[in-house]
Amino acid sequence: MCPIGIFDSGYGGLTILQKLQERLPQYDYLYLGDNARAPYGSRSFDVVYEFTRQAVTKLFDLGCNLVILGCNTASAKALRTIQQNDLIAYNRTHPSPDGTPGNRRVLGVIRPTVEQVGSITKTRHIGYVATEGTVRSNSYELEIAKFFPDIKVTGQACPLWAAIVEAGEADSEGADFFVKKRISQLLAKDSLIDTILLGCTHYPLLIGSLRKAVPEHIRIIPQGDIIVESLADYFRRHPDMDARCSKGGTTAYLTTENPERFRECAKIFLHHTIEVERTDLA
Structure with a gap:
């Protein structure tokens, strides 16, 4: 095999x-x-x-x-x-x-994800949420710049999100609180964002909280x-x-x-x- x-x-x-x-x-x-x-x-x-x-x-x-x-x-x-x-x-x-x-x-998983963003964003402003290490690496910024140098990219580290998922609390009020907090921080950095990439494979399990926290005009993009x-x-x-x-x-x-x-x-x-x-x- x-x-x-x-x-x-x-x-x-x-x-x-x-x-x-x-x-x-x-x-x-x-x-x-x-x-x-x-x-x-x-x-x-x-x-x-x-x-x-x-x-x-x-x-x-x-x-x-x-x-x-x-x-x-x-x-x-x-x-x-x-x-x-x-x-x-x-x-x-x-x-x-x-x-x-x-x-x-x-x-x-990063390059296939960023190759899609050019056809999704209308404002040419995208955000992504990820672990501290991924955000600190600037990998999404660097990869997107190779394909779409006109797109502005803003990242937001999300401590605790993965731990919340693994604890089985993805549908809890606590999850809603921490997701809203980080999404608010991301959008405060750039109000023109119309697309948010989920840059951690835990985060699709938080989609319920994300839909509550993210304005309807912003698309949420999981990687799967x-x-x-x-x-x-x-x-x-x-x-x-x-x-x-x-x-x-x-x-x-x-x-x-x-x-x-x-x-x-x-x-x-x-x-x-x-x-x-x-x-x-x-």
């Missing part, structure tokens, strides 16, 4: 996995959550890079030819270095069965559907990689933390019970 690998520092990537399972159910998937070392949001670039590199290597070693970083922080702080350095070295030292250099790939369409397009453009991803319709789950805790928290994201095994990365 050569499943598609989905990596996240914790649980947020399950929202991406769920969309993939719904829209591309024929593929095999292997989800890996580094829950023992989560959250990544406030960690340094070097630490996030090293943790992400270990996870990607693990997924490669388990048979994945394609790995998706379902974590915005990992995509922001580690993807470019892994693609430019580690991926080349791994493919060289781990050849394909026919002896040719390996053809493994790592994709992120965008990532699915991007992956489907990637396979159309790279049929060789599509052929190297097994299609048995299965999903396996790994965590670096307690499997029982992962199983319980995963219900919040997936709405059903899963089987999960523990693994080590370091």
